[in-house]
Amino acid sequence: MTPQDISIGTRLELEMLNNNGERTGNLFISQLLEHQDDGMMVISAPISGSRVIFVPDGITLRLTFIHQIQGLLGFTAEVVSREYRGKVAVLIIRPDMEISKIQRRMHYRLEIVLDATIRSAEENDVPEGTEKPEPALAYTKNISGSGACIVTETDFPKNTSILVELKLTDGTLINAKGVIVRKEMIDVRKGRSYELGVNFIEISNKDQNALIKFIFEQQRLLLKKDKDK
Numbered sequence: 001m002t003p004q005d006i007s008i009g010t011r012l013e014l015e016m017l018n019n020n021g022e023r024t025g026n027l028f029i030s031q032l033l034e035h036q037d038d039g040m041m042v043i044s045a046p047i048s049g050s051r052v053i054f055v056p057d058g059i060t061l062r063l064t065f066i067h068q069i070q071g072l073l074g075f076t077a078e079v080v081s082r083e084y085r086g087k088v089a090v091l092i093i094r095p096d097m098e099i100s101k102i103q104r105r106m107h108y109r110l111e112i113v114l115d116a117t118i119r120s121a122e123e124n125d126v127p128e129g130t131e132k133p134e135p136a137l138a139y140t141k142n143i144s145g146s147g148a149c150i151v152t153e154t155d156f157p158k159n160t161s162i163l164v165e166l167k168l169t170d171g172t173l174i175n176a177k178g179v180i181v182r183k184e185m186i187d188v189r190k191g192r193s194y195e196l197g198v199n200f201i202e203i204s205n206k207d208q209n210a211l212i213k214f215i216f217e218q219q220r221l222l223l224k225k226d227k228d229k
Contacts, residue, residue, distance in 0.1 A: 021060075042093075044089070063077060145212040178200045
């Protein structure tokens with residue numbers, strides 16, 4: 001797959017990169033508007049509030065998008081020029097031909113409260129006929145494609161392998177096996193709870209792609225809400 005295979009209308013996450021390949025500034029939402037015969041692409045210029053964000057010629061962009069089969073993909077591109085198509089500000093970009101799958105460490109972390117349940121992975125291996133303990137009720141503080149920050153009243157030791165079930169706002173259930181890499185006791189309204197940093201170590205492609213797609217869409221809605229203020 002190359003950038004020329006991306007469908008017109010695809011939503012793109014846009015990041016500006018410095019000379020070291022590191023992101024500078026905020027992350028924005030753009031959209032693919034046109035493929036040109038010379039290999040250039042036309043994308044919408046990023047907007048914050050009602051203001052078009054200045055993107056200088058020659059700067060390198062990192063653009064990521066969701067592919068329904070392959071998940072989160074990305075490529076880099078050079079900004080060739082800035083133009084207007086009617087009243088729409090656009091960027092003409094020269095994309096690199098290589099599209100790569102975005103590694104888990106690059107997944108965007110979304111601040112969101114979702115219902116969740118967790119249980120020790122060892123509890124799932126009880127002998128047949130033995131009743132499994134009820135999972136602990138929990139909720140998320142944030143999520144990404146590779147992990148979550150989860151709050152629960154049940155104490156789990158650090159480095160415990162756990163089974164996590166997340167309920168997305170559309171009712172979709174996401175199941176993953178994770179390991180607790182961070183634990184902190186916190187005070188909440190009902191008393192003491194535990195904030196757990198969980199890294200997913202096993203998650204199906206179907207569930208991970210659904211989770212990433214959900215995060216991407218929620219981020220788009222947040223940016224649109226900010227734009228409409």
